[in-house]
Amino acid sequence: MNGFSLWRYEMRATVRRPAPLFLSFFIPLAIIVIAVLSIQSFFQDEEKQIQAAIVDHDQTFETKSLVNQLSEEKRMKRALQLAPMTSKEALEAFERGDIAGIMTIPKGFTKSLRVGENEPITVMTNQEKPLDSTMLTVLLESGAKYISASQSAVNAVYDLHIKQLPGNERNQKLQEAIVTFTLFALDRNEAFEEDKVISGASVGWKTHAIIAIVLTFIVFFIILYQALDGGAHSTSMSRRWRMVNLTFMHQVMVKQLKWWLILFVMLEVGVGIIVFMDLPVYYSAGLHLGLFLVALWLSAFAACLYGLNIQSSVRSLILASISIIGLISAGAFVPEIYLPDWLYQKATPFAFSYDVFRMAFVEQSESMPYRGLVLWGIAFSSLALFAGYRKEKRDAYVSVFTSK
Structure with a gap:
């Protein structure tokens, strides 16, 4: 029951103080829109006749x-x-x-x-x-x-x-x-046949760009949101929680659950926007399961860093650095066919996340990333709980397992 009280407190705070959620949504969106328009303008300027x-x-x-x-x-x-x-x-x-x-x-x-x-x-x-x-x-x-x-x-x-x-x-x-x-x-009149062959990106350049934009938005959304929403409670507030047997470990669990839910909603909204753009998307239970698992590992990753109890700025910097490297190595920015073998990594959660979005545009996908996403999600969740437990132990507080 106490854990539910903490969850209710966090959700009420999200509703009453929506600024972190709105800023985390609109700032990455504005940056991505400006970047896309700039790139588009650059290529249009360079497109001149010889x-x-x-x-x-x-x-x-x-x-x-x-x-x-x-x-x-x-x-x-x-x-x-x-x-x-x-x-x-x-x-x-x-x-x-x-x-x-x-x-x-x-x-x-x-x-x-x-x-x-x-x-x-x-x-x-x-x-x-x-x-x-x-x-x-x-x-x-x-x-x-x-x-x-x-x-x-x-x-x-x-x-x-x-x-x-x-x-x-x-x-x-x-x-x-x-x-x-x-x-x-x-x-090249009717005497020659023309075949349009998709090259470079396995799903086509336009689809690849859409996947890259959505993935980048989701990653930078969680980077910004965990920084704005993941501030440490004051000492007096932490003591009040401990009076009702709610430890920092409980806080880590509730933060991850809240971020998991919000990320999943954002991912579904992203797919909905793609459908609104009149692009062919194959809706299936597998796609929604994949989005659910992508939200799981991303929220667990952010919660793991939150459980280490480091400053939000440092936490965000670590999350951003690893995410950028991960997206590059997954072929999210540049298709994997153009990446050297040592850079492209198939077993990262970023690569599995890219495969989930690729499933939305390919009717029959050869890769099934569910197992990898589950393993990464469980691993990060376990590390987050362990980090929260270690902090309580260092503070010499009663173990969470003895809480009522």
């Missing part, structure tokens, strides 16, 4: 089609602005540093293409712009591969069909084949 010039010495229908497709193709257009220029204009812009490179189509390019020969398109890049020059080279090499594919298709059609036709009809069909396959190759 400026390059194209000089066409051949000036045929095929080369004009090539220039038009390279300039207007929607994928290339997002990264590259290719401006037709004369040789003089291109060189002047190149010397001023206005462009990252010059792409030159030589005289006789179309004629060599029609007879199945490869007349190279020369590319000159500006070494004073290494990033833009490298990107330009990669983009044009990609385009060159598609052009080579189209030329191979033209050669195959010519050998199998067009070569057998009469002279006038052969030239017309050959030109049609060149234009058709070149346009298909450059704008």
